[in-house]
Amino acid sequence: AKPSPKEVENVLSDFYLQLIAADVAVETADAIVNSLRHSLLEMDVPRFGDREAVLKEVLKKSIESLIKVADVNHVLKRVDEARKQGRPAVILFVGPNGSGKTTTVVKLAHYLRKRGYSVILASADTFRAGAIEQLETLGQRAGFMVVSQSYGADPAAVAVDALNKASSMRVNVVLIDTAGRTEVDRGLLEEMRKLKRVVKPDFVIYTGDALAGNAAVQQAKMFDEVVGIDYVILSKVDADAKGGSAISISHSTGKPLLFLGVGQELDDLEDKPAEKLLEALGF
Amino acid sequence: GRSLKEVFRKFLASPSADKASVEELIRGIQRSLLMADVKVELVQKISERIRARAFEEKLPPGVSRKDSVAKIVYEELINLLGGKPAKFSTGGKKPYVIMLLGIQGTGKTTTAAKLANYLKVEGYKVGVVCADTYRPAAYQQLKHLLEPRQIPVYGEPENNNPVEIARKGLEHFKQMGVDVVIIDTAGRHRQQESLMDEMKMLEKELKPDENILIIDGTIGQQAGAHAAAFHKATPIGSIIITKLDTSGRGGGALAAVAETGAPVKFVGVGESVEDFQPFNPSSYIASLLG
Ligand SMILES: Nc1nc2c(ncn2[C@@H]2O[C@H](COP(=O)(O)OP(=O)(O)OP(=O)(O)O)[C@@H](O)[C@H]2O)c(=O)[nH]1
Ligand SMILES: Nc1nc2c(ncn2[C@@H]2O[C@H](COP(=O)(O)OP(=O)(O)OP(=O)(O)O)[C@@H](O)[C@H]2O)c(=O)[nH]1
Ligand SMILES: [Mg+2]
Numbered sequence A: 001a002k003p004s005p006k007e008v009e010n011v012l013s014d015f016y017l018q019l020i021a022a023d024v025a026v027e028t029a030d031a032i033v034n035s036l037r038h039s040l041l042e043m044d045v046p047r048f049g050d051r052e053a054v055l056k057e058v059l060k061k062s063i064e065s066l067i068k069v070a071d072v073n074h075v076l077k078r079v080d081e082a083r084k085q086g087r088p089a090v091i092l093f094v095g096p097n098g099s100g101k102t103t104t105v106v107k108l109a110h111y112l113r114k115r116g117y118s119v120i121l122a123s124a125d126t127f128r129a130g131a132i133e134q135l136e137t138l139g140q141r142a143g144f145m146v147v148s149q150s151y152g153a154d155p156a157a158v159a160v161d162a163l164n165k166a167s168s169m170r171v172n173v174v175l176i177d178t179a180g181r182t183e184v185d186r187g188l189l190e191e192m193r194k195l196k197r198v199v200k201p202d203f204v205i206y207t208g209d210a211l212a213g214n215a216a217v218q219q220a221k222m223f224d225e226v227v228g229i230d231y232v233i234l235s236k237v238d239a240d241a242k243g244g245s246a247i248s249i250s251h252s253t254g255k256p257l258l259f260l261g262v263g264q265e266l267d268d269l270e271d272k273p274a275e276k277l278l279e280a281l282g283f
Numbered sequence B: 001g002r003s004l005k006e007v008f009r010k011f012l013a014s015p016s017a018d019k020a021s022v023e024e025l026i027r028g029i030q031r032s033l034l035m036a037d038v039k040v041e042l043v044q045k046i047s048e049r050i051r052a053r054a055f056e057e058k059l060p061p062g063v064s065r066k067d068s069v070a071k072i073v074y075e076e077l078i079n080l081l082g083g084k085p086a087k088f089s090t091g092g093k094k095p096y097v098i099m100l101l102g103i104q105g106t107g108k109t110t111t112a113a114k115l116a117n118y119l120k121v122e123g124y125k126v127g128v129v130c131a132d133t134y135r136p137a138a139y140q141q142l143k144h145l146l147e148p149r150q151i152p153v154y155g156e157p158e159n160n161n162p163v164e165i166a167r168k169g170l171e172h173f174k175q176m177g178v179d180v181v182i183i184d185t186a187g188r189h190r191q192q193e194s195l196m197d198e199m200k201m202l203e204k205e206l207k208p209d210e211n212i213l214i215i216d217g218t219i220g221q222q223a224g225a226h227a228a229a230f231h232k233a234t235p236i237g238s239i240i241i242t243k244l245d246t247s248g249r250g251g252g253a254l255a256a257v258a259e260t261g262a263p264v265k266f267v268g269v270g271e272s273v274e275d276f277q278p279f280n281p282s283s284y285i286a287s288l289l290g
């Protein structure tokens, strides 16, 4: 039998609140619920017994399809291709203030080195207090060369400096750390677009905070619209984040999740984000 | 969906406030509050309060049901901010010791500099202690922000005992005769047991006059749970919401206020040391309602 509209609405409104409580953005939760309504109304449910449980099970399965995950091998393949072409692969890191970019840059360098690649880091945050010293210290501790200039220098100049050093030293990968910036400041987003044009990175990675709520959508959307992003990394998942922002960001930008940051140490980079996220979402 | 302004306008333009139009208004308010990251339970609680008061209250003379409902919405939201006074005061204690606490990356260090600068402008002599022994270059970050403003910073980059650093910093500034000491600490969250223990140790040894919880204005539904954990470990005296210059509207702070009973005293509205303002409840509520 087909469920009644009332049964479907009951199940959908509970599901809606579960999504919101898991930090899925309101506009994303709206869209998900609206897209599922039709298929739920068309479902075959048993005549007797817990009919709503059958509908709930369908909703639970739909969560998995909402998380868009990237294959890290695609990134590694690109690095191999760059190596064959005799040039370093370049990855540009962008994102809002305090989302974990600098820490993630060093984690990714460590991840790549474990897989046999040489990496140098570019300290292109020439704005924030202590930013250069922070990356230099992290880099030194982990054994990575950090290319930096002075505060106030043009981020593009630092990036190009790093690219040149990487080319001459035959280093495989250059990771470029940039200053945090708010999506509301168009000028700062344009600065990123200009940096991307100059540096021509193989990938742009957006690092977002897993604890962010509805702002996560607007932040990721604006970075994607103005700069253009290829992958998303969500950090601080270990801070009990439910991870709903991963769904919101996937849904609004279509860009896939590459890693999750699950702590402050070098190894705290999760390369199987889907499983960890489903566990965090707890659906 | 329509903006809450349009929903309110439609409500106020309707001939009378019947149950259906009030329900429609409540739905609009719910959506706005959820989009501003107000916790689901609080949104439900506020809806019940509006619903209950909208039709059960006796109308003052000359006031329409509609105007009464609009006033009720505003009052219920203001109530969520708690009745405590939100103005900074040292109550005459010298030095008045403030400790900043919060999750990683929420803006503690930047806020330490902002609050120090704000208080200096208000006429207080301020000293800042870097008791963050985890974040690389935390001390440099504070010095970079405060040296240009001639606000002294105490730190021991080689020492990894935050309690010892803070105690010596406090003594150092006591000798200098400062009015206020602000202690910046490492970012931490409730799943990091040893860091939560460190925080309890800092509280026990330093006995700050005010523990300020720094809340990221972009935080979502987890704000209440985190605030409760901080408050359970060390009593929170007040809250500062940061990054309100972004798309975040700081709705998470309402849950933090509910869990800690602490008032919001200041907000951060940008990366510069000057981007700091006393908390304004009316404009905060207005932005929550979108
Ligand atoms: N618990 C936890 N903390 C993290 C994670 N990633 C980063 N952090 C912490 O978050 C704080 C901010 O990290 P940063 O790497 O400085 O962030 P950022 O995006 O570079 O910040 P800005 O450059 O100022 O915009 C630091 O205390 C990091 O140790 C994570 O996955 N889990
Ligand atoms: N847009 C904006 N950015 C802010 C604000 N307050 C702080 N920031 C930025 O947020 C980022 C993190 O600030 P920090 O002061 O390093 O944060 P923290 O809490 O001390 O970080 P940890 O010590 O690593 O836990 C930096 O890029 C700051 O410039 C604010 O009000 N608005
Ligand atoms: Mg950084």
Ligand SMILES: [Mg+2]
Binding pocket: B108, B109, B110, B132, B135, B138, B185, B186, B187
């Ligand atoms: Mg700090």
